Amino acid sequence: MTSAKEIELGLRDALDELFMDDAGKKESRLPKIYDISLNEIDDFPDHPFKVRLDEDMEHLVESIKERGLITPITLRKKEDGRYEIVSGHRRRKACEIAGLQTVRAEIKELNRDDAIILMVESNLQRSVILPSEKAYAYKMRLDAMKRQGQRTDLTSSPLDNKLKGVTVAQKIGDETGDSQPQIYRYVRLTNLVPEILDLVDEGKIALRPAVELSYLKEEEQTAVVEAIKCDDCTPSHAQTIKMRKFSSDGRLSEDVIDSIMSEQKPNQFEKISFKYDNIRKFIPLSIPYKDTEQYILKALEHYQRYRERRKNEQTR
Numbered sequence: 001m002t003s004a005k006e007i008e009l010g011l012r013d014a015l016d017e018l019f020m021d022d023a024g025k026k027e028s029r030l031p032k033i034y035d036i037s038l039n040e041i042d043d044f045p046d047h048p049f050k051v052r053l054d055e056d057m058e059h060l061v062e063s064i065k066e067r068g069l070i071t072p073i074t075l076r077k078k079e080d081g082r083y084e085i086v087s088g089h090r091r092r093k094a095c096e097i098a099g100l101q102t103v104r105a106e107i108k109e110l111n112r113d114d115a116i117i118l119m120v121e122s123n124l125q126r127s128v129i130l131p132s133e134k135a136y137a138y139k140m141r142l143d144a145m146k147r148q149g150q151r152t153d154l155t156s157s158p159l160d161n162k163l164k165g166v167t168v169a170q171k172i173g174d175e176t177g178d179s180q181p182q183i184y185r186y187v188r189l190t191n192l193v194p195e196i197l198d199l200v201d202e203g204k205i206a207l208r209p210a211v212e213l214s215y216l217k218e219e220e221q222t223a224v225v226e227a228i229k230c231d232d233c234t235p236s237h238a239q240t241i242k243m244r245k246f247s248s249d250g251r252l253s254e255d256v257i258d259s260i261m262s263e264q265k266p267n268q269f270e271k272i273s274f275k276y277d278n279i280r281k282f283i284p285l286s287i288p289y290k291d292t293e294q295y296i297l298k299a300l301e302h303y304q305r306y307r308e309r310r311k312n313e314q315t316r
Contacts, residue, residue, distance in 0.1 A: 033072050035102040041075065041083045041092060044115070048136030049123045051093050055281045060094040069095060072104040074122070076115050083107070086115050087122035113144040124176055128280070128289050130201045131210075135189035138172060142187065182207075188214040195225045203274075203292075205234050212240035216247045223254045227261045235261060 051057075063070075073088025085092055086108065095103045110118065120141040123133075169180040178186070185207055189197060191214040199205045205213075213221060213235075224243070228234055235243065239260050246252040246260075279296070287295045 033104050033106055036075065036083060036105045036107075037102050038092065038096055038100070041085060041103070041105075042078070043089065044085050044119055046136070046140070047085075047089060047119070048140060049089065049126070049133050050130070051089050052277075054277065056285065057090065057094060057097075060090065061097045064091075064094050064098045064100070069100075069104050072106050074118070075105045075107050076110045077107060084115070086110065086119050113147050116140050116144040121175070128285075130289065131186065131189060131207065132197050132201050134178075135186045135197075138183050139187045139190050141172065142169065185211045191215075193218060193221045193225065196221055199228070199234060206237070209235060209237045209240040212237070212244045215244050216252065220247055220252050220257075223257050227254075227257050230258075231261050233261070239263065 069091060071088075071091065073091050074086040075083040076086050078084050083105070088103075088105075092103055108118075120137045123129075124137065169183045172178070172183055173180050176183075188211045189200060189207075192200070192210060196205065196210065196213055200207070200210045213224060216224065220243075224235070242260050243252060243257065246256050279292075282299075283292060283295060
């Protein structure tokens, strides 16, 4: 609810604009930035993007200590008078770590669904986005647009690419580079139990097998998690397809899961996996998450050529 003070300020701004020249009117329409107490700001409900206390955060904190917050965060006013972050969770956290009491912010009048759409749009500009973050972000935006009465085709198959007209998924795809089927695959990940979703984020289970596992019941997924721990390996795409078929027939038991997991995978070989957080500091911010493997391979090739040159120099 708008307070009497806010109404008074609004009327004053309107009257002031009547007597401004063109330059003054143009300046008055620029976003107004306020210093808002950190204690008055709440996180966005079910915010899908993680705030990591990593090397990037350390750099941001140091920058804020030296130069202050350059890009203001975006807030919306809540009904209880407090504020809610729409864009800038990392910046708010960095200001808190830097010891600031207030944060520079632009305050926008947004309803819940408009706030969700803006929150997703602004966070999808990050250089590194985990599959789980995309999954919940895409789902929140699709649901918000569905409530606004826009077409989302959420009942369509995640692999259906023959829909007529422009769908919300296609609009999101134009902004992010993910195809419509890919967006629906990410949304399917929201049906995974946390343990499997973590394996997807760590790169131990690829997207396609994860989508197949998302169709299993929760107790069946939990049984798959236990089998992964026991066998110390993850299921292939073909194995997850087989699990989904047994599940749809009502025949996916723990014994069946163990039997499928023990099958020899095509071209099976030893694999080495890394936790993404452990190698993130060696990868430039400009490299997207999906290109991490290619970047590491090129880096190893470059290092191998360096070793060969060194070896040749020493034998001369």
